[in-house]
Amino acid sequence: MKLYLFKNHFMRKLTRSFGLLFLVGLFTLSFNNTLVAQDGATLFKNNCANCHSPAAKRGTGPGLQGFWDRIPGGDEEGKNAWLINWVKNSAAVINGGKDAYINKLYAEYNNYPMQAQPHLSNDEVLAIKDYLISYVPPVADDSAAGAKKNPFIKEEKSFFTPTIQWLLGLSLLFLILAVVLRNIKNTLQDSVDEKEGLIREKRAFPKNLFHWMGTHKLQAGLIILLIKIILLTKLYYWTLGIGVYQGYQPEQPIKFSHAIHAGENGISCVYCHHSAEKGKHAGIPSVNVCMNCHKGISEGTWTGTKEISKIYEAAGYNPETGRYDQPEKPIEWVKIHNLPDLAYFNHSQHVVVGGIECQTCHGPVEEMHELYQHSELTMGWCINCHRETDVKMEGNGYYNKMLSELKAKHKGVEVFKVEDIGGLECSKCHY
Numbered sequence: 115m116k117l118y119l120f121k122n123h124f125m126r127k128l129t130r131s132f133g134l135l136f137l138v139g140l141f142t143l144s145f146n147n148t149l150v151a152q153d154g155a156t157l158f159k160n161n162c163a164n165c166h167s168p169a170a171k172r173g174t175g176p177g178l179q180g181f182w183d184r185i186p187g188g189d190e191e192g193k194n195a196w197l198i199n200w201v202k203n204s205a206a207v208i209n210g211g212k213d214a215y216i217n218k219l220y221a222e223y224n225n226y227p228m229q230a231q232p233h234l235s236n237d238e239v240l241a242i243k244d245y246l247i248s249y250v251p252p253v254a255d256d257s258a259a260g261a262k263k264n265p266f267i268k269e270e271k272s273f274f275t276p277t278i279q280w281l282l283g284l285s286l287l288f289l290i291l292a293v294v295l296r297n298i299k300n301t302l303q304d305s306v307d308e309k310e311g312l313i314r315e316k317r318a319f320p321k322n323l324f325h326w327m328g329t330h331k332l333q334a335g336l337i338i339l340l341i342k343i344i345l346l347t348k349l350y351y352w353t354l355g356i357g358v359y360q361g362y363q364p365e366q367p368i369k370f371s372h373a374i375h376a377g378e379n380g381i382s383c384v385y386c387h388h389s390a391e392k393g394k395h396a397g398i399p400s401v402n403v404c405m406n407c408h409k410g411i412s413e414g415t416w417t418g419t420k421e422i423s424k425i426y427e428a429a430g431y432n433p434e435t436g437r438y439d440q441p442e443k444p445i446e447w448v449k450i451h452n453l454p455d456l457a458y459f460n461h462s463q464h465v466v467v468g469g470i471e472c473q474t475c476h477g478p479v480e481e482m483h484e485l486y487q488h489s490e491l492t493m494g495w496c497i498n499c500h501r502e503t504d505v506k507m508e509g510n511g512y513y514n515k516m517l518s519e520l521k522a523k524h525k526g527v528e529v530f531k532v533e534d535i536g537g538l539e540c541s542k543c544h545y
């Protein structure tokens with residue numbers, strides 16, 4: 115038998131639906147709050163973070179911690195209006211020259227005009243404001259686990275770290291010592307023998323070594339075999355490695371970190387290597403590209419002004435006057451990837467037409483403080499990928515004709531590898 119709390123069917127339904135409504139309401143309410151806060155954070159990240167830190171740190175623009183207390187406008191409503199106007203029409207405010215607060219700030223930031231953001235709605239600007247006011251900088255954790263290590267200081271190996279090389283070296287030293295001592299002993303013995311009138315065959319070093327080998331054939335044979343094996347494996351690996359520079363990581367003239375730029379600050383690869391999408395070479399950015407940001411950012415977290423001042427030197431920029439009045443001195447980056455001239459490689463063919471991520475070939479660049487060559491860059495490496503990778507032909511105008519031809523030729527096959535479009539032909543990669 116079933117027990118009902120409410121005998122009346124209708125009442126039961128009613129309480130149930132009210133309960134459900136209540137839960138849904140509670141849920142959306144709690145969600146809504148975080149949604150608003152998150153919106154402000156996302157809006158800030160997408161529109162302002164490339165120039166402003168939400169904390170006090172100076173970037174291209176001022177750190178925005180405490181900005182609410184310093185901006186003009188008077189009461190809350192006045193400040194809201196001032197902020198909305200400034201964010202959406204900053205160019206007009208600067209050019210108008212009537213806002214004393216901005217005039218001063220503008221001069222302080224080397225006449226760098228804040229980009230106007232007219233696409234933001236008033237509510238969106240206010241959401242950013244709420245986010246900034248409630249922003250609490252993460253507490254610096256100085257405990258051993260929390261403290262970040264300076265990525266530019268390489269960990270030095272202790273002089274006494276026991277390594278195989280050390281042990282081998284040490285045993286070699288003992289061996290030499292033993293031989294020398296034995297020789298000394300022998301010479302002393304010889305001179306004693308001579309005094310006593312005993313004539314004995316002299317035992318010079320190589321002679322007594324051969325003597326030892328003669329009497330200890332097995333041991334001598336084993337030692338010689340061991341030396342041969344070591345030398346041969348060394349030779350084998352050495353020949354394998356000729357011409358392969360995987361892992362090559364030269365010292366660069368400026369400690370430029372991809373982890374800080376492409377990783378922490380999320381700058382897109384093609385912002386700096388823009389020709390990767392247009393042609394054969396990805397290219398290295400000129401110093402002007404660095405100056406886009408570093409005119410405003412003169413100090414780094416880890417290297418202070420030391421490394422960034424080299425950018426100013428290269429650009430002929432004087433940070434005191436804010437003018438380019440020094441002689442220019444191009445930065446001489448050391449090239450890391452080098453295909454021999456006999457091979458032809460084209461970036462845009464792979465990045466744009468092939469749709470391959472930079473990281474597929476260059477590895478986790480956004481984690482590298484110091485860049486290194488990730489892949490082998492051998493012919494076998496190119497060929498393997500051409501054998502395994504499907505060509506993205508569907509919907510690619512470049513391939514419409516070829517796709518229908520291939521489909522007619524290979525009935526029933528829908529996807530083709532790079533191999534099938536001639537990616538293994540010598541002449542494609544060799545002129």
Ligand code: HEC
Nearest residue numbers: 161162165174175176181219220223226227228229231242
């Ligand atoms: C291209 C860089 C850039 C972007 C993007 C940018 N700003 Fe600015 N901002 C500046 C600079 C530079 C100044 C200092 C005034 C000047 O030189 O124009 C400034 C000043 C300000 C100030 C006054 C700061 C103070 O200390 O009183 C506020 C507030 C501000 N920006 C808010 C924003 C908000 C909000 C956004 C995003 C919607 C934003 N900015 C996007 C560069 C930028």
Ligand code: HEC
Nearest residue numbers: 375376381382383386447448449450451472476479480485
């Ligand atoms: C802020 C500018 C900037 C950004 C963003 C950037 N790079 Fe670089 N990249 C450089 C500079 C400068 C060098 C030369 C110095 C060096 O090798 O570290 C370089 C070097 C390289 C090299 C080696 C070039 C050689 O000498 O063979 C590769 C590969 C590379 N970048 C790939 C990437 C990838 C992939 C990304 C995105 C994840 C990226 N870069 C983002 C500026 C940038």
Ligand code: HEC
Nearest residue numbers: 383387390395396397451452453459464465470471472475
């Ligand atoms: C299919 C593999 C592949 C992909 C994908 C790829 N690269 Fe490369 N990259 C290479 C090879 C191979 C070289 C050496 C080229 C040479 O020496 O001529 C190279 C060289 C470079 C260099 C040195 C300068 C130059 O142009 O020779 C930079 C910088 C670079 N790549 C950045 C990028 C970036 C950024 C992307 C993504 C947008 C990317 N690469 C995508 C294979 C690739």
Ligand code: HEC
Nearest residue numbers: 368369370379381399403404407414415416417418421422
């Ligand atoms: C899109 C903006 C942008 C561009 C372009 C850019 N940087 Fe930076 N750079 C930054 C930011 C953000 C930081 C972090 C500053 C900090 O540590 O507070 C930084 C930091 C640095 C540092 C200091 C690292 C440290 O922590 O001490 C060096 C050195 C540097 N950049 C060199 C370069 C060079 C060289 C170029 C040109 C190839 C370049 N940057 C281009 C934004 C940029």
Ligand code: HEC
Nearest residue numbers: 458459463467468474496499503505532535536537542543
């Ligand atoms: C990660 C995979 C990958 C690697 C590594 C790779 N390729 Fe490719 N390659 C492709 C793909 C995918 C295509 C087809 C792109 C397209 O749709 O045209 C392609 C196309 C080509 C083409 C044009 C072929 C044609 O028939 O049009 C040439 C030339 C080429 N690659 C050269 C090279 C060389 C040289 C290397 C080595 C230095 C290399 N590739 C390494 C994936 C790769």
Ligand code: HEC
Nearest residue numbers: 357453454457491492493496497500537538539540542543
């Ligand atoms: C997908 C591109 C690609 C194709 C297809 C290709 N090669 Fe290569 N080849 C290379 C690259 C890249 C190198 C340079 C490798 C290096 O430096 O280790 C190379 C190097 C060579 C070398 C120089 C020897 C060496 O190891 O340095 C010869 C010879 C050669 N290729 C012959 C051929 C012949 C013959 C074919 C046709 C059967 C062919 N290649 C097809 C990319 C290719």
